[in-house]
Amino acid sequence: MIPLIELTSVPEGLLEIKEARNLHTVLPHPTLLTLEGHHKEALFVTVLLHGNEDTGLFAIQKILKKYRNRPLPRSLVVFFGNVYAAKEGLRRLDGQPDYNRVWPEGEEPQSDEAHLIERVVRRVTGKPLFASIDIHNNTGKNPHYGCINRLESDFLYLASLFSRIIVYFETPKGVQSMALAKYCPAITIECGKPHVSRGIEHAAEFVDSLLHLSAFPHRGPHTKEVEVFHTVARVTIPERFSFGFADADTDIRLPEELEEDNFKELPAGTPFGWVRPGSGARFEVFDDAGRECFDDFFTMEKNEIRLAKRMMPAMITRDLKIIRQDCLCYLMERYAMPQL
Ligand SMILES: [Zn+2]
Numbered sequence: 001m002i003p004l005i006e007l008t009s010v011p012e013g014l015l016e017i018k019e020a021r022n023l024h025t026v027l028p029h030p031t032l033l034t035l036e037g038h039h040k041e042a043l044f045v046t047v048l049l050h051g052n053e054d055t056g057l058f059a060i061q062k063i064l065k066k067y068r069n070r071p072l073p074r075s076l077v078v079f080f081g082n083v084y085a086a087k088e089g090l091r092r093l094d095g096q097p098d099y100n101r102v103w104p105e106g107e108e109p110q111s112d113e114a115h116l117i118e119r120v121v122r123r124v125t126g127k128p129l130f131a132s133i134d135i136h137n138n139t140g141k142n143p144h145y146g147c148i149n150r151l152e153s154d155f156l157y158l159a160s161l162f163s164r165i166i167v168y169f170e171t172p173k174g175v176q177s178m179a180l181a182k183y184c185p186a187i188t189i190e191c192g193k194p195h196v197s198r199g200i201e202h203a204a205e206f207v208d209s210l211l212h213l214s215a216f217p218h219r220g221p222h223t224k225e226v227e228v229f230h231t232v233a234r235v236t237i238p239e240r241f242s243f244g245f246a247d248a249d250t251d252i253r254l255p256e257e258l259e260e261d262n263f264k265e266l267p268a269g270t271p272f273g274w275v276r277p278g279s280g281a282r283f284e285v286f287d288d289a290g291r292e293c294f295d296d297f298f299t300m301e302k303n304e305i306r307l308a309k310r311m312m313p314a315m316i317t318r319d320l321k322i323i324r325q326d327c328l329c330y331l332m333e334r335y336a337m338p339q340l
Pocket residue numbers: 050053100136137
């Protein structure tokens with residue numbers, strides 16, 4: 001069983017940590033920090049569900065420093081997730097399930113990690129919640145954006161306070177924002193690459209704005225103020241095929257500049273890769289129902305993989321390990337949002 005540390009005051013040393021790798025010296029295990037504020041409906045924030053994504057940790061440090069000697073406008077509950085992977089600078093350790101796939105109704109429900117998260121959810125949802133924020137980074141070049149799992153006015157309003165770019169997704173399951181959506185407006189925020197001050201500032205400002213917001217206005221943002229995209233497919237590279245960028249001697253070669261295409265609407269025919277002749281290599285593409293649907297999104301002609309129709313990719317990275325552990329990218333379509 002994974003221990004869960006529960007604290008009701010900021011532990012000594014937490015605010016002085018400069019690297020997520022050293023967080024274990026203060027918090028040796030996953031930790032739930034509960035701080036009372038003026039409004040009792042708490043804001044729940046999770047950081048380091050992915051151990052290499054440190055922006056959430058530093059954003060929370062900023063908030064805790066700001067309110068060190070004055071009361072919080074609203075109660076705040078922070079979950080520091082995968083401190084073990086953070087120690088190694090990794091998204092997750094080999095052999096660990098992903099800490100953002102084991103929330104209720106997710107993967108590996110019998111794992112120690114799923115049991116840990118179950119305890120966290122029980123603790124956090126035992127009292128009324130105001131909103132929930134899960135803070136992440138990407139490894140590729142992406143704008144800051146918020147992800148929601150419900151197209152309801154409070155969720156859209158919450159997302160619009162972070163970015164005009166909003167991504168709506170239904171898979172993968174077992175992510176924090178989907179689990180918390182049952183209890184309060186919930187969002188995953190993607191704050192660009194880790195350890196960048198602009199991302200840290202932005203995340204901290206967003207958390208602070210939610211601490212100050214007294215109520216949701218019960219109307220969505222104006223459709224002109226936001227752009228909503230819907231993820232329709234997840235692109236992976238099967239374990240059995242090697243891959244690399246540019247002229248790598250691998251089964252699949254990816255275009256050198258592919259990362260530049262994140263959040264750009266790409267026309268049909270855009271090249272996505274080249275396949276070693278005779279290798280039989282290809283991507284695997286999954287829709288929300290988990291159905292393999294390569295042919296709906298890509299064409300393969302003369303060993304060249306191209307987009308079959310107009311699509312916008314997100315989360316393309318050059319990090320080969322992340323591509324293996326997560327995916328090559330998500331494919332999105334613009335969503336025509338009704339005014340709520
Ligand atoms: Zn992440």
